[in-house]
Amino acid sequence: MTPLLVGGATLIVDGGPYDRAMATVGERIERVTDLSGAQIEHLRFLCSSWQVLADLSFSDLLLYVPVAGQELFEICAQLRPFTSQTLYPQDMVGMRVGQPEQPIVERAFREAKIWSQDDPVLVDGIPIQMDAVPVKHDGRVIAVVVKEGSPATSRRPGRLEQVYLDLAARVSAMICAGTFPYRGGESMHEWPRVGDGLLVLDAAGRVTWASPNALSSIRRLGVQHNILGRLLDDLGVGQTPARRAIEAGIPMDGELVKRDTCVSLRLLPFIEGGISTGAMALARDVSELRQKDRVISVKDATIREVHHRVKNNLQTIASLLRLQGRRASDDAKAALQESVMRVSSIALVHETLSEQPQDVAEFGDVVRRITRMVGDGLILPENQIDIKVAGATGPLAADLATPLAVSVTELLQNAIEHAFPDGGCGTIGVELSREGDDVVVVVWDDGIGISGDDPKGSRLGLQIVQSLVGELGGTFSRSSRGGTRAEIRVPSTAPLT
Numbered sequence: 001m002t003p004l005l006v007g008g009a010t011l012i013v014d015g016g017p018y019d020r021a022m023a024t025v026g027e028r029i030e031r032v033t034d035l036s037g038a039q040i041e042h043l044r045f046l047c048s049s050w051q052v053l054a055d056l057s058f059s060d061l062l063l064y065v066p067v068a069g070q071e072l073f074e075i076c077a078q079l080r081p082f083t084s085q086t087l088y089p090q091d092m093v094g095m096r097v098g099q100p101e102q103p104i105v106e107r108a109f110r111e112a113k114i115w116s117q118d119d120p121v122l123v124d125g126i127p128i129q130m131d132a133v134p135v136k137h138d139g140r141v142i143a144v145v146v147k148e149g150s151p152a153t154s155r156r157p158g159r160l161e162q163v164y165l166d167l168a169a170r171v172s173a174m175i176c177a178g179t180f181p182y183r184g185g186e187s188m189h190e191w192p193r194v195g196d197g198l199l200v201l202d203a204a205g206r207v208t209w210a211s212p213n214a215l216s217s218i219r220r221l222g223v224q225h226n227i228l229g230r231l232l233d234d235l236g237v238g239q240t241p242a243r244r245a246i247e248a249g250i251p252m253d254g255e256l257v258k259r260d261t262c263v264s265l266r267l268l269p270f271i272e273g274g275i276s277t278g279a280m281a282l283a284r285d286v287s288e289l290r291q292k293d294r295v296i297s298v299k300d301a302t303i304r305e306v307h308h309r310v311k312n313n314l315q316t317i318a319s320l321l322r323l324q325g326r327r328a329s330d331d332a333k334a335a336l337q338e339s340v341m342r343v344s345s346i347a348l349v350h351e352t353l354s355e356q357p358q359d360v361a362e363f364g365d366v367v368r369r370i371t372r373m374v375g376d377g378l379i380l381p382e383n384q385i386d387i388k389v390a391g392a393t394g395p396l397a398a399d400l401a402t403p404l405a406v407s408v409t410e411l412l413q414n415a416i417e418h419a420f421p422d423g424g425c426g427t428i429g430v431e432l433s434r435e436g437d438d439v440v441v442v443v444w445d446d447g448i449g450i451s452g453d454d455p456k457g458s459r460l461g462l463q464i465v466q467s468l469v470g471e472l473g474g475t476f477s478r479s480s481r482g483g484t485r486a487e488i489r490v491p492s493t494a495p496l497t
């Protein structure tokens with residue numbers, strides 16, 4: 001289908017489509033116009049709430065923004081209706097038109113009035129209704145929304161369609177008066193769809209019309225009687241802010257609840273001639289969503305509880321080892337103390353996970369706990385050793401965080417035990433980062449460094465690190481230049497099953 005532009009339109013397209021596809025609505029508008037920040041914000045906000053207009057009018061919406069210094073408009077945003085077929089399967093954003101091609105756009109802009117195309121244009125034999133609605137902000141027209149649709153043929157005409165079109169006309173009038181999008185509605189996320197359910201309320205808040213879907217939702221709440229002419233608050237399914245929304249002329253969210261059934265409402269007042277004349281309410285049965293949320297949060301709580309218990313069990317093991325160490329010879333004591341650190345570092349991973357809503361932990365949080373534990377346990381009061389943690393890895397799953405935690409513990413222990421042999425002072429650092437898909441953990445110190453010949457000592461610590469990192473499919477390397485630098489690099493998607 002060819003783009004619908006009246007009068008043998010020539011399209012002036014500048015810039016590549018790629019360029020435009022990447023930009024947000026706000027950025028696109030900023031690029032073509034000299035509108036102020038507040039005006040651009042108004043348009044951006046319009047585009048986040050105008051689905052309701054597309055659906056009520058069964059129309060495609062195109063936002064025409066005046067191009068700075070030229071007698072042209074550029075289409076900066078486009079929206080398709082859910083209630084009807086689109087007339088524009090293709091992307092219209094970035095097209096520029098002038099007065100001869102789109103006289104009603106120019107006229108609506110100049111005269112601050114809604115203009116409709118006199119005779120419907122035929123596209124593929126279907127008559128297209130086209131209206132240009134000026135967008136007003138603080139008394140000035142800043143853009144034009146064009147509605148294009150074929151309401152007469154896109155569906156069987158009936159009462160529902162007539163109500164929708166009347167409501168669309170009221171919303172259009174509000175755009176033209178500068179009262180839609182609503183001030184104070186900026187933070188409203190996720191607009192329910194018109195098709196989910198629609199109620200129309202009069203100035204007193206009484207229901208004057210309800211769509212079949214809205215009626216079904218209200219039936220599911222157990223309301224059997226006729227709701228027409230009644231206040232929502234009198235239905236026996238909770239209180240809503242309907243009257244407040246109408247009185248104050250600002251949009252509000254509410255809900256109707258009966259046991260497990262919950263219908264959420266977005267109340268959108270009509271402000272006409274400066275006063276609030278009623279509202280429409282987008283109604284959506286969210287019972288199943290709520291149910292799912294509840295199941296997920298129970299599951300989350302269970303997982304957190306399990307992590308908490310695992311942590312407790314590991315701490316018990318650590319204290320048993322510690323007890324045993326008291327009765328052991330010096331060598332055995334040192335070995336047991338290392339084991340206590342290893343077990344405790346795993347406990348810290350579970351402790352961190354037990355505090356997270358999801359089953360992932362920011363590894364930096366784990367590392368900070370480990371440095372505290374290792375520092376408290378191993379650094380003698382007379383030694384001045386600073387441990388710094390920098391950077392972040394992003395959230396890691398337990399099967400990656402656990403081996404990394406044990407590895408970091410070994411490397412920190414080594415730095416404390418071996419890098420500053422003469423009771424010296426120095427600095428140890430842990431640096432965390434993400435490089436592409438890799439998680440990179442560096443433990444460095446400014447101590448004596450590693451000597452060429454193989455050092456004395458058990459080497460069990462380094463073996464543990466080697467083998468854990470190997471299992472994760474990563475690499476472990478060490479270098480020495482004015483201290484020691486040990487680097488672990490593992491793929492963040494490391495499978496460990």
Ligand SMILES: Nc1ncnc2c1ncn2[C@@H]1O[C@H](COP(=O)(O)OP(=O)(O)O)[C@@H](O)[C@H]1O
Pocket residue numbers: 410414415416417418419445447448449450455456457458459460461462463484
């Ligand atoms: N940061 C470091 N600075 C100096 N020497 C180190 C450092 N890390 C490890 N080493 C040397 O490497 C040896 C092996 O470490 P490791 O395998 O953990 O065994 P252990 O710590 O039980 O001696 C240590 O004994 C020590 O000599």
Ligand SMILES: [Mg+2]
Pocket residue numbers: 410413414460461462
């Ligand atoms: Mg060691």
